[in-house]
Amino acid sequence: MRERLSFYVKRESFLHNLNPLTKLVLALGLTLIGFLSPWYWTPLAIIFFIIAPLSFVGKVQRDFLNAAFRLILPATGFLFIMQALFQPVGKTELFSIWFLHVTRESLAYAFENATRIFAMVSSFTIFLLTTHPSELMSDLTHRGLPSQFAYVIISTIQIIPQMQAKAQTIIAAQRSRGLDTESSLFKRAGALVPLVSPLVFGSLVEVEERAIAIEARGFTSRHTKTSLREIPDSSFDKALRWILLLLVVAIIAVKIWLS
Amino acid sequence: MKIEIKDLHYTYPAGVEALRGVSLTIDSGEQVAMVGQNGSGKTTLVKHLNGLLQPTSGSVLIGDLDTKKVPVAKLAVHVGYVFQNPDEQLFCRTIHEEVAFGPRNLGFDASKIESLVADALNLVELSSRKETNPYDLSPTWRKMVALASIISMDTSIVILDEPTTGQDAVNVARIAHVVAELRKRGKTVITITHDIDFCAENFERVIALSQGKILLDGPAGSVLGQGEILAQTYVDPPQLTRLGKRLGLKKTVRNQEEFLSALKS
Structure with a gap:
């Protein structure tokens, strides 16, 4: 079984070659701009004119569209419907279902939130698709991030695909023992315990083993650590980060100005 | 089958x-x-x-x-599969429950389940530890629990x-004994x-x-x-097989008995 350690897709592209911090700042910056902007169309503009083209620049358009349509769109769509139905704001009622009233305001509110979240998740998706987690972390620790913190982040990024692979094996093992995971919903619900417990137990055991393994390699040593790989940080990277920072500051200023 | x-x-x-x-x-x-x-x-x-x-x-x-x-x-009624890593299949609080999980899934009645579990535990020499949590055992013994949990399904x-x-x-010998017993049972x-x-x-x-x-x-x-x-x-090939070949024995030998008898003849 092939185990993918992260969402990272290995390609040779301009986006891949950017400094990891730049890409992180980019994802954070786009998210902040999307959330802080006073104009409702900003998140949409970010999605269509920045993130979508970036996915082509990074040669990960297929993976990105896959994630966008199969994961982000359904999730934000759900959010949109829920908020449109349950948000008790506004008076201009458009229509109502039973006790739920959909107003122009609640619709606008839901739309705004859904597009913001779409922009946030998709910008981080691009970031994760083009940045190897260990590259990001070695760059950040080099810049002074405590390595404990780096470890927490990197293990979080890695853990989901790892757990997926593990869950697959556990499902296979329990099905071999006659566990019915395919038929009725009731049976499926009952099948959860035998699937979840080995996953949780196994992960806890792994945490301990990992801790020992990294400590054996001097994780908490106070000496300055050297890095095997130099991660390039060009002047373009620096400029891009400053531009994004300025944009975020500008959008905050506009928001204050308009309010 | x-x-x-x-x-x-x-x-x-x-x-x-x-x-x-x-x-x-x-x-x-x-x-x-x-x-x-x-x-x-x-x-x-x-x-x-x-x-x-x-x-x-x-x-x-x-x-x-x-x-x-x-x-x-x-298919689980006919084919039992013991996975390589026992931690991927064990989840019950006691060894007894763990070993009973498979036969229960297959829908055997209670008395049959009991006898199958007792027999499987006996075979892997864990009868005395029925109430122990599998995760309190060493990995070697967890492997034996995993083995028992499949044997108890009585698959052909x-x-x-x-x-x-x-x-x-010692454990390899124990597993060999289990294999021999399964062979005896057809x-x-x-x-x-x-x-x-x-x-x-x-x-x-x-x-x-x-x-x-x-x-x-x-x-x-x-x-x-x-x-x-x-x-x-x-x-x-096993060391003895290779040694036998180097010694020029006519027959390919697999174990000590075959080696010794080939040497004597």
């Missing part, structure tokens, strides 16, 4: 072609060891026997059941994926192993796989004697 595999091909979704045309018949009650380098397709092959994997092309018949048409949970075919890795001599046992001594001493038939194809298939004595061909899949 007879196992019939016809021209089995399997390609993983990621594009790796793991099996390239395997045809094989295993009769009821045979003891078969599968050897071969990592990635030669051993695990992929046995995962087809209980329907965990579906052939890309070709077919797998268990008795007269086609694994393509029968769900895994139904038992698959063992690397049962002896990480086990000391079960088919198929074992994947890298432990060539374990293979030579406990199995009558050996199948060597290499790059998704069968390299050698036959009685252990003849397969293990063909060192040059086995080298293609990075399998070394």
Whole structure:
């Protein structure tokens, strides 16, 4: 079984070659701009004119569209419907279902939130698709991030695909023992315990083993650590980060100005 | 139950072609060891026997059941599969519950479940620790719990994926004893192993796989004697077999008895 350690897709592209911090700042910056902007169309503009083209620049358009349509769109769509139905704001009622009233305001509110979240998740998706987690972390620790913190982040990024692979094996093992995971919903619900417990137990055991393994390699040593790989940080990277920072500051200023 | 595999091909979704045309018949009650380098397709092959994997092309018949048409949970009545890592299958609070899980899934009645569990625990020498939590045992013993949890399902075919890795001599002997007992009961046992001594001493038939194809298939004595061909899949014949060959013994020997008797004659 092939185990993918992260969402990272290995390609040779301009986006891949950017400094990891730049890409992180980019994802954070786009998210902040999307959330802080006073104009409702900003998140949409970010999605269509920045993130979508970036996915082509990074040669990960297929993976990105896959994630966008199969994961982000359904999730934000759900959010949109829920908020449109349950948000008790506004008076201009458009229509109502039973006790739920959909107003122009609640619709606008839901739309705004859904597009913001779409922009946030998709910008981080691009970031994760083009940045190897260990590259990001070695760059950040080099810049002074405590390595404990780096470890927490990197293990979080890695853990989901790892757990997926593990869950697959556990499902296979329990099905071999006659566990019915395919038929009725009731049976499926009952099948959860035998699937979840080995996953949780196994992960806890792994945490301990990992801790020992990294400590054996001097994780908490106070000496300055050297890095095997130099991660390039060009002047373009620096400029891009400053531009994004300025944009975020500008959008905050506009928001204050308009309010 | 007879196992019939016809021209089995399997390609993983990621594009790796793991099996390239395997045809094989295993009769009821045979003891078969599968050897071969990592990635030669051993695990992929046995995962087809209980329907965990579906052939890309070709077919797998268990008795007269086609694994393509029968769900895994139904095939579990006939084929038991002990996974390599016990931690991926154990979840109950006590060993007893763990071993009873399989037979309960198969829908046996309570008294039959009790007797099957007692028998399986007895076989792996864990009867006295019924109420222990499997996670309080050492990994070696957890492996025995996993083994018992499949034996208790009383399937006519038992698959063992690397049962002896990480086990000391005493435990290997214990597993060998289990295999011998299953043979006595007329079960088919198929074992994947890298432990060539374990293979030579406990199995009558050996199948060597290499790059998704069968390299050698036959009685252990003849397969293990063909060192040059086995080298293609990075399998070394047992030390005694090699020593026997160097000494110029006429017969291929597998274990101490055969070696000594060949030496005396």
